[in-house]
């Protein structure tokens with residue numbers, strides 16, 4: 001795999017000598033997370049099969065498949081020969097019930113079923129903290145794997161994903177990890193993300209953990225970096241070999257204190273909901289597609 005100058009800045013992740021490059025099926029590869037992790041995974045020598053309804057411009061080391069994760073034939077073709085599936089294709093924000101079921105639930109089932117049928121035994125499902133968005137930070141910190149408390153149909157679909165993953169793991173002997181992803185961005189975009197940030201390098205570490213773990217069965221882990229301003233317990237991730245190393249706190253000086261709120265320089269306070277704007281009837285009415293300008297990734301507090 002080429003280690004071009006463009007890729008060299010993505011080198012902080014180090015692969016242990018006993019780990020080998022793997023073939024990864026990445027669904028939703030044309031999306032925001034896909035764009036951040038594809039160059040990093042390629043730079044680490046992995047081969048990528050990129051599946052998306054939007055055509056992906058394949059780079060060296062990549063294959064592109066244009067099609068839908070809800071189509072069993074497309075999914076069967078895409079999983080063939082993959083070592084690990086990373087399933088990211090989804091509506092990433094609130095939608096109607098029907099749209100949520102079709103893509104986020106049926107799409108996940110179609111991908112898991114294709115993996116099972118093809119004998120692909122390792123799957124990482126892109127879940128969300130919105131599966132537990134109605135918990136306060138303090139409640140979520142009580143348990144390494146708090147039970148689902150979704151904040152929207154979107155969050156519910158991610159909770160459904162977690163239990164569907166467990167069905168496939170328990171019944172069919174697969175390793176299925178659902179990650180409750182936080183705010184996946186190059187850098188934390190706002191004070192809330194001081195708690196919820198997952199760096200793209202840590203996302204790569206998570207994928208490599210799933211690709212190499214000896215743990216079998218179903219797992220639900222936080223997709224968070226090692227953030228100083230998060231009390232959430234990362235034990236479940238460690239149990240599958242996921243050790244995040246980045247810390248949003250190095251960016252903390254960028255964010256001022258929001259008027260009338262707790263000290264946001266320290267991220268979310270213990271009594272604040274993990275959901276953020278997703279718990280708001282005005283900003284995220286349940287079952288109503290979020291207006292484009294409010295969509296996840298666009299609700300940042302202004303930077304100082």
Ligand SMILES: NC(=O)c1ccc[n+]([C@@H]2O[C@H](COP(=O)([O-])OP(=O)(O)OC[C@H]3O[C@@H](n4cnc5c(N)ncnc54)[C@H](O)[C@@H]3O)[C@@H](O)[C@H]2O)c1
Nearest residue numbers: 028030031032033052053068069088089090092126181184
């Ligand atoms: N970005 C974040 O901070 C974040 C946080 C929590 C969870 N997540 C989850 O991670 C995943 C990826 O998020 P993202 O931010 O990259 O979202 P995104 O919307 O940018 O990407 C999703 C991709 O899925 C593709 N897609 C849509 N329908 C499809 C279909 N039927 N078949 C195949 N591909 C299809 C889209 O074209 C898009 O490229 C989602 O499941 C999202 O819920 C993201």
